Amino acid sequence: MxxxxxxxxxxxxxxxxxxxxxxxxxxxxxxxxxxxxxVSSRDWDNAHRINAALAIHGDEPGFGYRFIA
Structure with missing residues (x-):
């Protein structure tokens, strides 16, 4: 931007x-x-989704992308 x-x-x-x-x-x-x-609301929401996905992956690295999505 x-x-x-x-x-x-x-x-x-x-x-x-x-x-x-x-x-x-x-x-x-x-x-x-x-x-x-x-920071737009879309950027804010995307950041929260990314953080949630990274947290899930960090807790259980065996989960695939289909489960995390």
């Missing part, structure tokens, strides 16, 4: 957010919406 890059460039190299977003071609509105909530 481009938004973390915008923050990194603004912090490290002092490149203004307005310039970076114009060059990369996205709206100011989209950037500020992302900044308010950088």
């Amino acid at each position: 481009m938004f973390p890059l915008v923050l990194e460039l603004a912090a490290d190299r002092k490149i203004p957010v307005a310039v970076t977003r114009r060059v990369l071609g996205f709206s100011k509105q989209a950037f500020f919406v992302w900044r308010e909530n950088p």
Whole structure:
């Protein structure tokens, strides 16, 4: 995603957010919406599912992917 890059460039190299977003071609509105909530609910849910699958596999490494899924 481009938004973390915008923050990194603004912090490290002092490149203004307005310039970076114009060059990369996205709206100011989209950037500020992302900044308010950088982790989407889908990303959050996926992370929990991955952690649950890894925990099952760690407890019982003999279980195959069909059981874990």
